[in-house]
Amino acid sequence: MTAWLSRRTNARLALAGLTIVCAAAAGCGASIYEVPVETPIPAKLDVSPFQRVLVAGFVAGGADDIDTNQETVRLLRSQLRSKSDLRVIDADVMQLNEVAQEQNKAAVNDTSTGDGLSVKTSDSNGVTALPQKIKDEKDLEPYDRLFANTAYWKRIGEEYQNPLIVTGSVLFTPRSSSGLVTRETEVYDGLGRRRVIPQRIYMERKGFMLKPKFVFIDGRTGATIYSETRREEVLYNAQQETPALSSYFELMDRIVPDFLGALSTQKIKGTRVLIK
């Protein structure tokens, strides 16, 4: 009996030894090294003719909870200050909703003022009216004319000694949706082991949608050199009270890297595996 026990113990010890040797061999043989890499991505725009940038203002619409124009200008200016080589011009934020309305009024009253601000269209009055309150994407559309008004932007450019002008529109609206959502749920079996399983549950959610359009204008000519539109949304549990401003920043966090990528080289961080 003692001999049998001793043989069994020896076998176990041998097995344990073998396991340790295998693990050590695997450890020693592992000739891979994980390293952090930062891949530089060239800027989408050639901004070499400009030393300064004016984030003028944005046509803003949607939720009244926050001043989207003010917040967007503030955020972009601070990002450009720290992450681009361009000098950011400190100027009052332009109220472009009002500017567009004024230009439109001028166009309705007199389409031949000669200041280049009037915009002629083909409807019965000669000029399309701009909606006073921008609630959705459709309301925002006619405001796009403002960015095509080269005479106006050239004048702004002259005022600030021909910088690169950043403008555009921002729509920030509440969103709600209901339906089946896949959620990961923790479950414990009889032995107390933890497992995570996907579960489809019906949920009512609410949140916000942010759709900015960035327009880059050459301050020397007033012409648009590049424009880019992004759309992001975030939805939370309907019971969760998330302030509009924090949702706005959460969504802008996703968008800002792309915006900066238009003006300066961006670095994408990641990891790669070096092999011997």
Place this chain on the structure above:
Amino acid sequence: MHCSVRYSDFDPVMKIHCVPLLLIAAFSLSTATAMADSRDEARSQVDFGINVAQRGLWREAIYRWEKAVELDPKYAAAYNDLAIAYEHEGQLEKARKAYDKALELDPNNTQIRQNYDLFKEINDRVAQQKDKR
């Protein structure tokens, strides 16, 4: 008992056949030794490259790995490491070529494949940007 065979003991016809064979064998042996030497040298270049890359000296690493693939053009790991270094330096076209070569030499290497997939994501994004312009 002592037994020895001398070259002069072979008949002349045999001698004529033997000389080229011996020469070929000697040449093969020296080539194999040279190849083994350059493989060892390539390996030490790769090791050195990894060492400096881990300290952030990527240009030095590129120099070492370029040398390694020159010494051993079938060294998949060296091409993989070189591709990573090119990627880090923003030389995306060179990185793509090096990854392609690494995968051509070692198509079943999951580490190389994984690196390549991550690189491809970035490379495609840059290509899209260029198209937009």
